[in-house]
Amino acid sequence: MDADRHDAGFTLVELLVALTLLALLGTLMLGGFQFGARSWERVAEVSDHRDRVALTQSFLRRRLGDLSAPAGLYRDAxxxxxxxxxxxxxxxxxxxxxxxxxVSGLYLFRLWHDAEGAEVRLGWQQVSGSATATGGEAAQGERVLLEGVSGLDIGYYGARPDASQRGWSDRWESREGALSLVTLEVAFTDPQRLWPPFAVAPGM
Structure with a gap:
């Protein structure tokens, strides 16, 4: 008689055990999917950050490598x-x-760290060229280059007229001597975000 009942189907205990195992398996699978999604989002975020850093460094390297200033650019003589x-x-x-x-020409750029917004920003204003008459963003504008920034440190290496040797400084005005190198160090609020070493020899 017991054999007949067993052959007829699962007992209540067996069904409960099976349902518990299925629920546990479903939980594990859901957790795995969520972990995979978070990992993918993190990879995409890191990739986007690296792309933005690479573009920023490339842009600054080109601009700083081709410096030029027409006479009368600033109000201060x-x-x-x-x-x-x-x-x-x-x-x-x-x-x-x-x-x-x-749309091309000479632009006056300003690069700075906005501590309140935790950003590195770039402003520009065209001083000569094809867009000065038409205006618009091509002639003047401002943009966020990097977000989540805790610090921006700029170093200047060169020879000053009052110095017998070249050296580093945290300030520079090019009339004081020959500027040989500019370095930028960026620190991010997220320690996993990195800024590769950046140094450029300004072309004047």
């Missing part, structure tokens, strides 16, 4: 011919830029 003025956490410089199709 003492700084009229400076292609680059630098501080520890900001700098401004003049360089050629192709801002868009048939």
């Amino acid at each position: 003492d700084t009229a011919a400076l292609p680059l003025q630098g501080e520890a956490h900001a700098m401004r410089f003049v360089s050629e830029w192709q801002a868009g199709p048939a």
Whole structure:
């Protein structure tokens, strides 16, 4: 009689055990999917960050490698011919830029760390070229280059007229001597985000 009942189907205990195992398996699978999704999101985030850093470094390397300043660029006569003025956490410089199709010329750039917004920002204003008459973003604008930034440190290496040897400084005005190297160090609020070493020899 017991054999007949067993052959007829599962007992209640066996059904409960089977359902429990299925629920456990489903939980494990869901957890695995969620972990995979989070991992993929993290990979995509890291990839996007690396792309943005690479683009930022490429842009700055080109602009700083081709500095130029026309006479009378600044209102202050003492700084009229400076292609680059630098501080520890900001700098401004003049360089050629192709801002868009048939839009090019000399631009005055300003790079700085916005501590309140945790951003590195870039502003630009065209001082000569094809877009000055038409205006618009090609002639003047501002953009966030990097987000989640806790610090921006800029170093300047070169020879000053009052120094017998070359050396590092956290400020620079190019009339003071020959600027040989500019370095930028960026620190992010997320320690897993990295800024590769950046150094460029300015072309003047």
